[in-house]
Amino acid sequence: DSGSVTASPRQQDTEYLCPVQIGSPAQTLPLDFDTGSSDLWVFSTDTPRSEVNGQTVYDASSSSSAKRLSGATWKISYGDGSSSSGIVYLDTVTVGGLTVSRQAVEAAKQVSSSFSRDTSSSGLLGLAFSSINTVSPNQQKTFFDNAMPHLDAPLFTADLKHNADGRYNFGYIDKSAYTGSISYTPVDNSQGFWGFTATVDGTDVTGIADTGTTLIYLPDSIVTSYYSQVSGARYDSSNAGYIFPCGSSMPDFSFNVGGGGGGGGTVTVPGSYVNFAPTDQTGQTCFGGLQSDSSIGISIFGDIALKAAFVVFDGGNKQLGWAAK
Numbered sequence: 612d613s614g615s616v617t618a619s620p621r622q623q624d625t626e627y628l629c630p631v632q633i634g635s636p637a638q639t640l641p642l643d644f645d646t647g648s649s650d651l652w653v654f655s656t657d658t659p660r661s662e663v664n665g666q667t668v669y670d671a672s673s674s675s676s677a678k679r680l681s682g683a684t685w686k687i688s689y690g691d692g693s694s695s696s697g698i699v700y701l702d703t704v705t706v707g708g709l710t711v712s713r714q715a716v717e718a719a720k721q722v723s724s725s726f727s728r729d730t731s732s733s734g735l736l737g738l739a740f741s742s743i744n745t746v747s748p749n750q751q752k753t754f755f756d757n758a759m760p761h762l763d764a765p766l767f768t769a770d771l772k773h774n775a776d777g778r779y780n781f782g783y784i785d786k787s788a789y790t791g792s793i794s795y796t797p798v799d800n801s802q803g804f805w806g807f808t809a810t811v812d813g814t815d816v817t818g819i820a821d822t823g824t825t826l827i828y829l830p831d832s833i834v835t836s837y838y839s840q841v842s843g844a845r846y847d848s849s850n851a852g853y854i855f856p857c858g859s860s861m862p863d864f865s866f867n868v869g870g871g872g873g874g875g876g877t878v879t880v881p882g883s884y885v886n887f888a889p890t891d892q893t894g895q896t897c898f899g900g901l902q903s904d905s906s907i908g909i910s911i912f913g914d915i916a917l918k919a920a921f922v923v924f925d926g927g928n929k930q931l932g933w934a935a936k
C-alpha cells in the first residue's frame with residue numbers, strides 16, 4: 612500500500628494542514644501532521660461548544676465504523692504550553708488513499724485556548740514513535756505504525772514548502788521530488804522522537820526533526836554566531852528571541868547530515884526563510900526563524916529547516932534521509 616496527501620501551509624508557514632478522512636461515511640478534517648508527537652486527536656462533538664471556534668469536528672455517533680475504546684483517556688501538552696485531552700474511539704482513518712481500520716481516534720473533551728483560536732486546524736496526527744502516545748491505560752499506535760506493515764516500504768516522506776502546497780507520501784520515495792542523492796543518518800528514538808545528529812559549522816548538534824514546530828531551535832553558540840552576521844540583529848527579551856530590521860538580507864543557514872565516509876549531504880536553508888515574520892504591524896522589525904534552544908532543553912529542526920529539504924522518515928531502518936530539492 613501507499614498514500615499521498617497535500618500539506619497546505621497556514622498563516623505564513625506557521626503550520627501545515629492535511630485533509631484526513633475519518634469514519635463511515637467519511638468525515639474529512641484538516642489535521643496538523645506532527646513528527647514530534649504520537650497522538651491522533653480531533654475536535655469532536657465531545658468538545659465543549661465554547662471551545663469550538665469554526666473548526667470541523669468529528670462526530671463518532673454518525674460513523675457506523677466508530678467504536679468507543681471503553682475506559683481509555685488521553686491528555687497531551689505541546690512545546691508551546693498548549694494542551695488537550697479527552698476520550699478515545701477506534702475508527703477507520705484514510706490519509707491520501709491509505710486506509711487504517713481500527714485507528715485510535717482521540718476525541719477532545721477539552722482543548723486549550725490556542726487550539727480554540729486556531730480556526731483552520733481540527734487537530735493533530737502524530738507521526739513520532741508510539742512509545743510516547745498518551746492514551747491510558749492501554750497505549751495506542753500511531754497511524755504510521757498501524758500502516759507500516761502494509762506499506763510497500765516502511766517509511767514516509769515530508770516535502771514541505773514555503774508558501775506553497777507540499778506533500779506527505781507514505782510507503783514510497785518519489786524520485787522526482789528531490790535533487791541529487793539522499794543522505795541518511797541513524798535515528799535515536801529513545802525519547803520517542805525522530806532524533807538525529809547534524810553538523811553545523813563543524814559542531815555536532817543532536818536534535819529532532821519536528822514538522823509540528825514552526826522554527827529552528829539550536830544551541831546558543833550557533834544562533835549567536837549566525838546573527839552576528841546581520842547588522843542590527845539582537846536578542847530581544849520582550850519578543851523572547853532574536854529580531855532584526857526586516858530589510859536585512861539574511862545569510863543562508865546550512866547543516867550537514869550523514870557526514871560519514873561519503874561526506875554526507877548539506878541542507879541549505881535560504882536566508883529568506885530565516886526572515887520569518889514581522890514582530891508587529893509596522894513591519895520594521897522581524898523575528899528570526901532560527902532561535903536558541905536554551906529554554907527548551909532539546910534542539911529542534913522545525914518547518915524552517917524541513918521546508919528546505921526532502922526528508923525520509925524511515926521507520927524500518929530507523930534512519931532519517933535528507934535531500935535537496
Ligand SMILES: O[C@H]1CN[C@@H](c2nc(-c3ccc(C(F)(F)F)cc3)no2)C1
Nearest residue numbers: 645647648689690693725726729823824
Ligand atoms: O510538542 C512538540 C511536538 N511538535 C511540536 C508541536 N506543537 C504543535 C502545536 C500545534 C498547534 C498549536 C496551537 F494551535 F497553537 F494550539 C500549538 C502547538 N504541534 O506540534 C512541539
